[in-house]
Amino acid sequence: xxxxxxxxxxxxxxxxxxxxDDLGEAAVRMGSPHVWDRRGDALYVTDFREGLxxxxxxxxxxxxxxxxxxxxxxxxAYSVDLRAGSNAGQMASMWLALxxxxxxxxxxxxxxxxxxxxxxxxxxxxxxxxxxxxYSCMLYDRVAGELRYRTTGGAWGVLATGVQRYVTGFxxxxxxxxxxxxxxxxxxxxxxxLAYDMRGVPVWEQASPMLAYWSLVIxxxxxxxxxxxxxxxxxxxxxxxxx
Numbered sequence: 694x695x696x697x698x699x700x701x702x703x704x705x706x707x708x709x710x711x712x713x714d715d716l717g718e719a720a721v722r723m724g725s726p727h728v729w730d731r732r733g734d735a736l737y738v739t740d741f742r743e744g745l746x747x748x749x750x751x752x753x754x755x756x757x758x759x760x761x762x763x764x765x766x767x768x769x770a771y772s773v774d775l776r777a778g779s780n781a782g783q784m785a786s787m788w789l790a791l792x793x794x795x796x797x798x799x800x801x802x803x804x805x806x807x808x809x810x811x812x813x814x815x816x817x818x819x820x821x822x823x824x825x826x827x828y829s830c831m832l833y834d835r836v837a838g839e840l841r842y843r844t845t846g847g848a849w850g851v852l853a854t855g856v857q858r859y860v861t862g863f864x865x866x867x868x869x870x871x872x873x874x875x876x877x878x879x880x881x882x883x884x885x886x887l888a889y890d891m892r893g894v895p896v897w898e899q900a901s902p903m904l905a906y907w908s909l910v911i912x913x914x915x916x917x918x919x920x921x922x923x924x925x926x927x928x929x930x931x932x933x934x935x936x
Contacts, residue, residue, distance in 0.1 A: 730869055730883060733800050733931030737789065740927055741771040745787070752785035754778015756920040759785050767804045767864040767926040775923045777915030783812065786912040787925070793820065793905035798880055798934035801909045802869035808921035809860050811835045815912035816870045816882075817843075826901035829872040831882050833858075836916075840889070842879065843897050852882065852889055864926040871934050872896060880936055892936065 739746060741761060750759035750773075757778030766772040775785035801818050817830040830843040833856070840852040858866055871880040877898060879891035909930060913923035 730800075730802060730867075733798070733871075733934035735929060736799075736932045737791065737930035738928070740766070740769040741773055742769050744771075745773065748773075748787045748789050750785075750787045752776070752778050753782025754780045754784070757782075757785050759787060762924070765806065765863055765922075765924040772864060772924040772926040775911070775913035775925060777811075777913055777919070777921050777923070779915070779918050779920050782914075783917060784912055784914045785923075786815075786910060788908055788910040789928075789930070791907045791909070791930070793822065793907055794932065796873075796875035797932050798871055798873045798875075798936050799907075800869050800871040800929075800931040800934050801911075802867065802883075802927075802929040802931070803911055803925055804864035804867045804927045805913075806862055806864050806922070806924040807835060807858055807860050807866060808862075808915070808923060810916045810919040810921035811923060812914045812916050814868070814914070814923065815910065816868050817908075817910040817912070818870060818872050819908045819910065820874055821901055821903040821906055821908075823903070823905045824900065825898050826903065827874070827877055827896050827898050829870065829879060829896040831868070831870045833868065833884065840882065840884065842882075842891070842894070845895050845897050847897055850894075852891070853887075856884065856887065858885065862922075862924070864924050867927075869929075871931075873936060880934065 758776040760774040762774045813834045819828045832841045838857050841849040844850045869883040879894040882889045915921040
């Protein structure tokens with residue numbers, strides 16, 4: 694296929710105004726959440742000023758909840774509290790379903806707080822093409838200090854050890870998972886200042902009759918007999934990420 698013209702930031706000749714080679718800085722200064730990793734074209738961006746919007750949510754265990762809240766945000770007034778249940782799964786999650794698209798490198802980024810009773814956090818990108826379920830998932834284990842990824846066999850592979858993040862009641866940490874939908878591979882994972890090249894690592898794939906759609910999932914799991922809060926903010930879905 695031929696290119697679809699110049700990107701938004703391209704220097705297209707203009708007779709009245711001047712073109713800019715990058716509008717990213719201007720967008721940030723006007724309040725966009727897209728401040729941390731600006732690679733990729735933003736497909737969905739939210740700081741929850743419109744509420745939970747298109748997100749579905751759920752939790753497992755007594756005392757669990759998914760709540761739109763104020764006072765614990767990274768940007769603007771709102772964040773989403775994923776309060777893990779104290780038993781029966783000990784989790785709370787939110788997910789976004791989007792139409793299937795032309796395959797490209799896509800990303801799921803979000804900022805989060807970290808509770809002393811948090812067990813682990815999940816950043817997952819899953820897509821169904823009508824015949825195959827492609828599932829990519831990163832897990833940050835706060836207790837073990839490990840980063841893990843879902844392998845082709847459905848088990849967990851260890852990406853890094855000794856990864857310690859400080860406990861905070863505000864979404865002061867950010868993670869981003871980027872995967873290649875066309876090749877069915879991980880591309881990279883970012884956690885605050887840490888960056889991991891995952892090119893060539895295949896995602897988990899299995900046959901599925903599900904009609905084509907795209908699902909993005911954020912999960913918070915707590916330690917048993919606790920109800921830790923995890924505040925989520927500045928969720929960004931990207932496409933056309935560089936490989």
